[in-house]
Amino acid sequence: MKKLEERIVRDGKVISQDILKVDSFLNHQIDPVLMKEIGEEFYRLFKDEGITKILTIEASGIAIASFTAMAFHVPFVFAKKAKSLNIDGDVLTSTVKSFTYGKEYTITVAKKFIRPDDRILIVDDFLANGMALNGLTDIVHQAGAVTAGIGICIEKGFQKGGEEIRRKGYHLESLAIIDKMDETGITFRD
Amino acid sequence: MKKLEERIVRDGKVISQDILKVDSFLNHQIDPVLMKEIGEEFYRLFKDEGITKILTIEASGIAIASFTAMAFHVPFVFAKKAKSLNIDGDVLTSTVKSFTYGKEYTITVAKKFIRPDDRILIVDDFLANGMALNGLTDIVHQAGAVTAGIGICIEKGFQKGGEEIRRKGYHLESLAIIDKMDETGITFRD
Numbered sequence: 530m531k532k533l534e535e536r537i538v539r540d541g542k543v544i545s546q547d548i549l550k551v552d553s554f555l556n557h558q559i560d561p562v563l564m565k566e567i568g569e570e571f572y573r574l575f576k577d578e579g580i581t582k583i584l585t586i587e588a589s590g591i592a593i594a595s596f597t598a599m600a601f602h603v604p605f606v607f608a609k610k611a612k613s614l615n616i617d618g619d620v621l622t623s624t625v626k627s628f629t630y631g632k633e634y635t636i637t638v639a640k641k642f643i644r645p646d647d648r649i650l651i652v653d654d655f656l657a658n659g660m661a662l663n664g665l666t667d668i669v670h671q672a673g674a675v676t677a678g679i680g681i682c683i684e685k686g687f688q689k690g691g692e693e694i695r696r697k698g699y700h701l702e703s704l705a706i707i708d709k710m711d712e713t714g715i716t717f718r719d
Numbered sequence: 720m721k722k723l724e725e726r727i728v729r730d731g732k733v734i735s736q737d738i739l740k741v742d743s744f745l746n747h748q749i750d751p752v753l754m755k756e757i758g759e760e761f762y763r764l765f766k767d768e769g770i771t772k773i774l775t776i777e778a779s780g781i782a783i784a785s786f787t788a789m790a791f792h793v794p795f796v797f798a799k800k801a802k803s804l805n806i807d808g809d810v811l812t813s814t815v816k817s818f819t820y821g822k823e824y825t826i827t828v829a830k831k832f833i834r835p836d837d838r839i840l841i842v843d844d845f846l847a848n849g850m851a852l853n854g855l856t857d858i859v860h861q862a863g864a865v866t867a868g869i870g871i872c873i874e875k876g877f878q879k880g881g882e883e884i885r886r887k888g889y890h891l892e893s894l895a896i897i898d899k900m901d902e903t904g905i906t907f908r909d
Contacts, residue, residue, distance in 0.1 A: 558796045558832045561788040588777035588797065595785040598751040606748045607778065642748045 530570050530704040533682065534717050536563060543710045547685075555682060556589035556654050561596075567704065568596030571652060571680040574702045578677040580650045582606065582643070584669065586636060586661055589654045593682060597652050606643065608636040608665060621671045623664040628657070636664045638672075645673035656681040656703060659690025666699070683707065686718050720760050720894035723872065724907050726753060733900045737875075745872065746779035746844050751786075757894065758786030761842060761870040764892045768867040770840045772796065772833070774859065776826060776851055779844045783872060787842050796833065798826040798855060811861045813854035818847070826854045828862075835863035846871040846893060849880025856889070873897065876908050 542550040554560040583605035585594035591607050598605035619640040626633050643649065649669045653661060662679060669676045676699060684691045684703035694701050706718035732740040744750040773795035775784035781797050788795035809830040816823050833839065839859045843851060852869060859866045866889060874881045874893035884891050896908035 552829065553832070554794075557799070557829060558794050559785070559788070560794055561785060562792065564785065565789060588781060588799070591778060591781035592785045595749070595751060595754065595782045596789075598749070599755060599786075602752065604744075604748050604750055609747070609778070639742065639747060642743070 530567070532563070532566060533705045536560075537683065537705060537707075538715060541715070543712065543715065546709075546711050547688075549683070549685075549707070549710060549715075551654075551683065559592045561592075564592050564596045565599075567593060567682060568598075568600040570704060571597045571650070571702070572600035575650050575678040575680065575700070576601075578650065578700065579648045580677055581647045582649055584608065584638070584643070584649050584651050584665055585653055586610070586665060590652060593652050593654060593680075597650065597680065601650070604642075606638060608638045608668065610634050610636060621668045623667040623671075625664040626660050628660070636661075636668065638668050640672065643669060643672035643674050647672070647674040648677040649674055650678040650680060651676060652680040654682045656684040656690050656694075656701075657688045659694055662690065662694060678702070680704075720757070722753070722756060723895045726750075727873065727895060727897075728905060731905070733902060733905065736899075736901050737878075739873070739875075739897070739900060739905075741844075741873065749782045751782075754782050754786045755789075757783060757872060758788075758790040760894060761787045761840070761892070762790035765840050765868040765870065765890070766791075768840065768890065769838045770867055771837045772839055774798065774828070774833070774839050774841050774855055775843055776800070776855060780842060783842050783844060787840065787870065791840070796828055798828045798858065800824050800826060811858045813857040813861075815854040816850050818850070826851075826858065828858050830862065833859060833862035833864050837862070837864040838867040839864055840868040840870060841866060842870040844872050846874040846880050846884075846891075847878045849884055852880065852884060868892070870894075 586608045594605040679701045681703040684706045686706040686708045709716040773788045776798040784795040869891045871893040874896045876896040876898045899906040
């Protein structure tokens with residue numbers, strides 16, 4: 530998605546060969562106009578997959594899921610990283626290892642919100658090692674539903690997550706794939 | 720907002736006189752069509768306040784802020800509950816006591832995203848004791864900016880937060896105010 534790549538070049542900050550900050554428009558301060566276009570792009574890419582629900586993970590996935598859900602006119606659900614006292618009844622859980630925070634955490638979705646006949650589109654801001662996605666696809670699998678698509682804003686193509694997820698046969702679409710980045714610039718995959 | 724009250728009656732679950740679950744449409748599974756209408760209602764209520772930015776708190780505020788920001792065509796920022804390793808530089812922080820989780824936590828916003836000339840609209844899903852709002856208005860104050868409005872989806876009118884915030888002179892608008900709830904039903908303020 531040309532507009533996202535241009536925005537990454539203009540407003541992103543390459544902190545190291547691994548870390549890209551996009552906190553001015555994607556995951557701390559958020560530009561709703563760009564987000565709406567991202568949601569519509571995911572609709573274009575996945576509109577033939579029979580999507581019934583969007584799934585993401587708190588917190589940075591929620592804005593993306595909001596506009597994607599709007600484009601599809603379906604509800605979305607976000608997996609919670611803390612077990613809330615306010616979630617009652619049956620839950621689906623999975624364990625995710627976070628490299629950013631250097632620890633493992635449990636993600637939780639109320640069972641009633643993913644049904645066996647759902648065709649789920651998972652969306653998130655970043656794909657690097659794919660740990661969060663493994664947790665989300667695991668939850669969809671536990672629910673007996675189908676992960677009909679995975680939509681990512683920025684894939685770190687130099688890390689192994691994207692390759693592994695494609696090898697498993699998922700329909701993965703990343704709006705911008707970075708093959709290399711350093712202080713001299715960012716190289717996107719064609 | 721009639722449509723929100725009707726949805727609360729239809730799909731909300733009164734767990735006790737204090738706890739209302741709206742996780743099927745507001746804060747776990749989310750209905751984007753209702754959210755868009757909520758965003759447009761906040762625009763109607765605050766359009767004369769010269770709003771330059773929306774502020775909320777992760778996680779359940781993010782979907783509301785997304786559609787409110789879209790209605791205003793301004794960016795939004797969400798305060799983080801964990802100090803991310805990826806936030807660099809100067810941050811504004813405040814301490815919030817959570818009754819839901821029974822502990823205190825720190826909320827953080829990068830200083831660069833709230834400037835002294837900003838007129839901030841704070842939005843959130845619930846207002847009960849007003850602890851999260853106190854933290855958010857504190858952060859706006861630290862930034863030297865103005866809290867020009869506070870938009871809440873559901874106010875628990877039987878708790879003290881709303882009254883205290885109105886007494887401080889803030890322009891607070893709650894789309895649904897619950898004066899009383901129990902197993903026999905929910906009473907909304909006119």
